Amino acid sequence: MTYVTEAAGVPDALQVPSGQAMDLFEVLVDRVDAETWIRFRFVAPSIARARGEISFFDVQDDFEHLCTRVALPYLKERDLSADAVVVSLLDRPAEFGQADDTLTQFIEVFRIKNGICAWEAL
Template identity: 55%
Template structure:
């Protein structure tokens, strides 16, 4: 797995919640390359959060189309699947954190748009 680090980047999303890019990971799974865009979204916290999955879902599509696709083009990345994840706090990829709230969606990049995979 390759981690592409970048300084924290705040992003505007439809729900209006604050969202910050934590990291981008390139992950080879079998014959496919998955590009994982991991965001911190504190307002999804399960104990006191104001944003549920239904409100965050349009945010994830928006992040895929307005941030992930241009990022992929800018850095010349290739991948069959884009995963957008939101977490209420910074987490380490692949390490269980039972206190963290996390939402995930997967998309196929097709003709400069993100097609929901429904994994």
């Protein structure tokens, strides 16, 4: 796993369809089998189970929006390519790959096809 950046160049306050507040926490480059996956991890405190403000249903449109409006320009600006783009929403910063039963996290995977984010059902 390689850290690409600590979200340099991405606005601090991201506007998303759900209207919730979130920030890009980190971007990671990961190898999954023979593919390159680039993971965009966003902190979205309102999804926390304890707060119960925003559900997965509420954020469904946020995933494609973040892939299209944040991930694609990010990849283009840095001349990066990926077999898959993973958009993760976490209720707080957390180390990737570490188990934490108290963490709320929603994840969607996209393939980039003809310059468009295409949802990948896993």
